[in-house]
Amino acid sequence: MYQSLQAFKREIKINAKEYIRFLHGLPNRKSKGIASTIYSLHQEAYKKIDCGQCANCCKVMRPTYNRADIDRIAKHVGMTSQEYCDKYLGQDPTRDIMNRKSPCHFLDKNNRCTIYEIRPLSCRRFPNTQRKDFISCKSLNSLNVQYCPITYHVVKNLKRKLDDEG
Ligand code: SF4
Numbered sequence: 709m710y711q712s713l714q715a716f717k718r719e720i721k722i723n724a725k726e727y728i729r730f731l732h733g734l735p736n737r738k739s740k741g742i743a744s745t746i747y748s749l750h751q752e753a754y755k756k757i758d759c760g761q762c763a764n765c766c767k768v769m770r771p772t773y774n775r776a777d778i779d780r781i782a783k784h785v786g787m788t789s790q791e792y793c794d795k796y797l798g799q800d801p802t803r804d805i806m807n808r809k810s811p812c813h814f815l816d817k818n819n820r821c822t823i824y825e826i827r828p829l830s831c832r833r834f835p836n837t838q839r840k841d842f843i844s845c846k847s848l849n850s851l852n853v854q855y856c857p858i859t860y861h862v863v864k865n866l867k868r869k870l871d872d873e874g
């Protein structure tokens with residue numbers, strides 16, 4: 709599928725607008741047919757793409773945290789929750805709490821997450837291609853498709869299938 713992360717980046721640079729338009733044009737209503745196609749594409753993507761070779765989400769995106777994430781991770785690194793927030797976290801315009809900087813401070817040189825077992829819930833759920841309500845997460849998917857080869861695989865092949873069906 710993608711020879712490298714660089715190949716994905718070249719492809720998405722050309723096609724991003726087309727796929728974002730496609731995602732926003734999907735019907736909001738759940739359809740059993742589309743949901744099962746998306747789930748099959750999600751499983752196929754994980755067979756073709758190795759997150760350990762990629763780690764692009766941890767390099768260029770910033771994970772959000774809920775209160776339990778902050779408390780758990782702060783304790784793990786020997787800080788109070790307030791100290792951890794002051795050192796590493798900030799708020800985006802929608803008031804989500806997230807890493808202030810990227811790459812993530814927990815990503816090591818070998819693309820491994822050094823707090824994998826206790827990583828934030830948003831990291832555990834990423835890239836959300838397994839979600840039953842995938843087609844209604846338009847803004848989220850429009851962002852993820854630009855950085856995540858797994859999301860790209862799902863969106864690209866979903867579009868191809870729906871185009872083929874006319
Ligand atoms: S906590 Fe781990 S999985 Fe989440 S962004 Fe950081 S390195 Fe990646």
Ligand code: SF4
Pocket residue numbers: 757758759760762763764765766834835855856857858859
């Ligand atoms: S979830 Fe997506 S961006 Fe993150 S490592 Fe896997 S393929 Fe790469």
